Amino acid sequence: MSSLRCDKDFFARDVLEVAPALLSAYLVRRGKDGLMRCRITEAEAYRGEDDLACHASKGKTSRTKVMYYQGGHLYIYLIYGMYWMMNIVTGREDEPQAVLIRGIEGISGPGRVSRHLSIDKGFNGENLLTSDRIWVENGSVTLPYRSTPRIGIDYAGEPWKSKLWRFVTL
Numbered sequence: 586m587s588s589l590r591c592d593k594d595f596f597a598r599d600v601l602e603v604a605p606a607l608l609s610a611y612l613v614r615r616g617k618d619g620l621m622r623c624r625i626t627e628a629e630a631y632r633g634e635d636d637l638a639c640h641a642s643k644g645k646t647s648r649t650k651v652m653y654y655q656g657g658h659l660y661i662y663l664i665y666g667m668y669w670m671m672n673i674v675t676g677r678e679d680e681p682q683a684v685l686i687r688g689i690e691g692i693s694g695p696g697r698v699s700r701h702l703s704i705d706k707g708f709n710g711e712n713l714l715t716s717d718r719i720w721v722e723n724g725s726v727t728l729p730y731r732s733t734p735r736i737g738i739d740y741a742g743e744p745w746k747s748k749l750w751r752f753v754t755l
Contacts, residue, residue, distance in 0.1 A: 589722040593714055596656030596675055600682035603675040604630040605752045607684060609724035614702045615717060621702065627688030629735050630750040633681055638741035641681035651710050652681035661709040668696030671704050729755045
């Protein structure tokens with residue numbers, strides 16, 4: 586395990602702190618061909634039961650229970666029957682928040698990111714603090730970024746669809 590690995594305190598913060606901080610971090614995935622180390626370039630914040638774009642807005646279900654874990658776990662779900670979405674749970678236990686990883690260097694789109702890293706439902710609930718197959722490492726440089734509205738959440742209505750909770754490196 587790397588000494589650069591992000592610790593419990595990194596993930597225990599509010600999603601609106603963690604999401605932009607992830608833009609200077611790396612996702613590290615150990616696979617059969619060795620380590621892949623990918624800088625995160627795009628992240629989107631989902632903040633609790635009040636956020637109508639967040640899966641937790643429907644309460645704790647078998648699908649969303651991982652979002653209620655302490656920060657530092659993966660929340661993985663399938664959309665359109667074919668794309669695995671990788672989210673990093675943040676905050677304290679029973680305060681459901683997560684960051685959707687939308688992009689890494691050279692790859693844009695959350696489904697493409699998961700496919701590139703071979704992420705599937707078997708990673709749901711994975712603890713990034715202790716896993717030997719995936720973790721997040723601190724970056725050595727803080728990159729400039731811009732904030733924009735989140736993508737694909739018109740169903741949530743205002744003010745949720747206009748929140749500037751998508752963070753993209755410049």
